[in-house]
Amino acid sequence: MRYDNQANRIRKEVLVHVAEAFMSDNPEDAIDHIPIKIRPKGGAASRCCVYKDREVLKYRTMAALGFGVEDETDELTPLRNYFNRALKREAVESVALTVIDIACSACLKSQYLVTNACRGCLGRACQTNCPKDAIEMINGRAVINPDKCVNCGLCMQACPYNAVVRTPVPCEEICPVKAVFKDEDGREVIDHKKCIACGQCARACPFAAIQDRSQMIDVLKMLKSGKKGIALLAPSIVGQFPGDLGRIAAALEQLGFTRIAEVAVGADETVRREAAEWKERIKAGAPFMTTSCCPAYVEAVNKHLPELEKFISHTPSPMAISGRMIKEADFEAVTVFIGPCIAKRTEALNNPNIDYVLTFEELGAILIAAGIDVQECESKPFEHPAQAGGRGFAVSGGVTGAIRAQLAEEQADLKPVCFNGLDSKSLMRLKAAATRDGDGNFIEVMCCEGGCMSGPGVLCNPVVAGRKLAQLLEHS
Amino acid sequence: MDELIDVEICTGTTCFVMGAGHLLNLAEELPARLRPHVNICGSHCLGVCGDPRNGRPPFARVNRMLLSNVSAESLIEACDRILIGSKGDRCDAV
Structure with a gap:
């Protein structure tokens, strides 16, 4: 079961702001101000600073207007231009999901990891059960050699301290058709030839980096x-x-x-x-x-x-x-x-x-x-x-x-x-x-x-x- | 503690859309320690979302105290504070 989270709320907040802007007396101005309104100067930031937050919010607003990150040719284009383009649109042009690359956290490749709960015990069930000899003892703790590990998970099952965890990539994990994968920078991209537009990745991403294009x-x-x-x-x-x-x-x-x-x-x-x-x-x-x-x-x-x-x-x-x-x-x-x-x-x-x-x-x-x-x-x-x-x-x-x-x-x-x-x-x-x-x-x-x-x-x-x-x- | 802790979750449209809709099963998701002590109900619009100084929706009231941007976790925490606080230990947390 999927629980609500803050990433969901921020996405909905942007939708509300866009709808409010449309209904306001000066929609162009209101649209341009959305990122600043949500992340005002001196206020709290979810990322490193409000400026990065605002940049991500700009792309969220674009998605709420029906555009993808890939529609951006000039970073200086103000949001009002997209708003006006949306108003001129006669019919829906694209429904493809879009990845906000700067919001993507480039999660570590899905892997098994030994945490510091490892006691370096005598039993070493992890090492004994590893079929690929991928576990070494370094400084009194088990360490998985990623070059040898085949992600079978036996070490995680074997450890009596639950010291081995698996860190998944949520969007890749939930995609039923393996359409989400990493580019050379580790950020996620969607292969639209494979994507079935189910939208699971968009809701699974804890950074809400994948957005659907709204027709609001x-x-x-x-x-x-x-x-x-x-x-x-x-x-x-x-x-x-x-x-x-x-x-x-x-x-x-x-x-x-x-x-x-x-x-x-x-x-x-x-x-x-x-x-x-x-x-x-x-x-x-x-x-x-x-x-x-x-x-x-x-x-x-x-x-x-x-x-x-x-x-x-x-x-x-x-x-x-x-x-x-x-x-x-x-x-x-x-x-x-x-x-x-x-x-x-x-x-x-x-x-x-x-x-x-x-x-x-x-x-x-x-x-x-x-x-x-x-x-x-x-x-x-x-x-x-x-x-x-x-x-x-x-x-x-x-x-x-x-x-x-x-x-x-x-x-x-x-x-x-x-x-x-x-x-x-x-x-x-x-x-x-x-x-x-x-x-x-x-x-x-x-x-x-x-x-x-x-x-x-x-x-x-x-x-x-x-x-x-x-x-x-x-x-x- | 004899009196029940009252949790009113606002189900006005704004709060409902912003997350209260996902909290409507909270009564069943409460940890066992809280269940006998908490009474959860949905409330009509509390009328507080219009003023940004009140914080972000969804809103809820725990024993009449207004909380903003609530989640299952924050409501459980608020109940725990009242419950543990009223027993005398960790009073500072109230």
Whole structure:
């Protein structure tokens, strides 16, 4: 489970400042002042000095405006220029994650290390168990020779004093597809040919050096211009803000959205179509079918597991179905998907029915800047409320549950398997499923452990949000 | 100590977004030593986030004392101080 931390808060603080600047009387000036406002002269610094902090904040502000570090050609370009470029942008240009190189701490390469808890004991279980003879005794303490060490970890298991530790590189460690690696300076870079945009690295980095590019300005501009903004709320919205769904909808209306729709309605349709598709495929002799709603998983298959491609359901994701419903009913509608997911940005970029994607964090920042307290809003019922099946998509096992319920009366031989969270090991298991006969004939895959409610853009403790969802499902 | 320590976590939108949402399971995450002595509840907007002199959100009140930029750790520490302080040792920590 991922806990909140200060790195998370500073990232959100920048989003709030950018939204506030947009709404202020002199946005250009306000944007330029963000780094100074957050790190004033003489105030405390998180790094060596306020000046370095401000420089990092400049890049965070750029990311909040939708730009990456790589978009910078001249370091003297003031933030207002990026702001103005963001205002002129007609459509989303790039959704690639960006590494703020000067914020990256260039963590030591992942390694085993003997700490000074080592007593240089007689037993020397570390040395005895090391298969590569990599441990020497220097000044009465065990020292690992990095040239010989193969990172097997046996010394750590063997030491009776727990004196051996492993220091990981958090972003590399969490990446399921090994897309994050070190350049010659030891700083991290992302290989975008491999990256599936799941966003795990961005939240795992203790220095918040990896940032996603926000589309907040594009949405704020659209709302201000009076266009028909339609908010598509992901099923995992439950519990993300204080107050029930109706209050959240009312708050969004105050922001200027014309209509607020639940993506869970699209998910209900996904369930109907996916259940039918599964029956057809199994009848035709396919060994199994996998879900298609998690965009990070779909991207992982496209980039890393091509052998699985033919097993992915062709049923569009709930977001795609919802977007299409809205656009077909009203061609002037501008659709904004609001969810916990960074990978949805990639999916939306390739889907003409979704114009923008916001995370719950970004929506939160906009609400703070606009001074709207969700709890104080008057609850507004949905025009078309979703059913329990669709709403359940927010957690791992939800899709399976909905499909099972859909097929309940048909006595279908559904044997579900759930991949709750993607990492390099589960990807190997998925790969194996494509070539060998697995246990199940319906495979649900969620990139984030726990499902969307544990996604990188969530605001609420997943346990609490899960409980709220369970309560809601009883009444759906 | 007979009286419960009151912990009110602000769940106004600002505090919720800035981190209070991650603290809502605190009652279950409390160490066993504190559980019988602490009463945790969410509160409507405390109305303090508008003034930067109060510090950064999320805010909470521990026995009516306002704390800013709170985390699970800082709230547990504040409760420990009250609890241990009231028993007479480490009074200076209150």
